[in-house]
Amino acid sequence: MTTHVVSINISRKKGITKEPIKYATLKENWGIIGDAHAGNWHRQVSMLSEESIDKMRKYGYELKYGDFAENITVKNGDIFKLPIGTKVKIGDTLLEITQIGKECHTSCAISQTIGKCVMPLEGIFLKVLKGGEIKVGDKVIFYTDDLVKEVI
Template sequence: MIESYIVSINISKRKGVVKEPVQKAEIKENWGIIGDAHAGNWHRQISMLSEESIDKMRNLGYELKYGDFAENITVKNGDIYKLPVGTKVKIGETLLEITQIGKKCHTSCAISQTIGKCVMPIEGIFLKVLKGGEIKVGDSVIFYTHELTNI
């Protein structure tokens, strides 16, 4: 079990643009964040990136804010991209499951166009929603790499 917390929740109305921070969001089972362009009935309903991954790019001299990598949820917690696919993630009353680590970068994304380099394809994780509910900035995020019971 690894514990973390949400530092930012980010949404956008269309794909291929940076996401804008919000204080809270409603997550719908088998869909994603209500109002976000990446939500839908597929395996990448929600994207997540750690602040430490963003800091790697900031340390190269780039000024970056939450949502610039089009991540839905930014957490404070080191190397989440090293967690295995299938890891369950509990945020408040919600339950998510990691379905993919990293992704193929498309050159038309806003961050790639702006600075030519992106950490999301390597260190971003993608999740599907097993149980919906509300999440908010500051919520605890618990990653379970073993079977969960009584949730």
């Protein structure tokens, strides 16, 4: 089963959910142009799988892409099981996983409503190694080394 992008999401300021867009430009060592979380740090881009979101939908809430503040939502992949350092190719871009999960310093809207949130456990964070454009529908390939080796 091929992993692919089902949504690209950005927000103009921090602390709010992200809104879906059809395509985005990734800038090397920065992140997604126009996203408030972009910058010269190790969490330039966030990613979450639709399967992780579905775990939260089981609580009876209607959740949209971007509600967990993820930049890229993918389908068909347990991405949180990949090791740090895994390369991620989307279109002409190349990213690298730098962190899996994160500590929630303040409760997000999802956690306040449902009482728990999947992003701190199953969200992944990446830095942009090679920029370019990505769009909804793009295939996502994960590599464990510099060789072309798909792991999901």
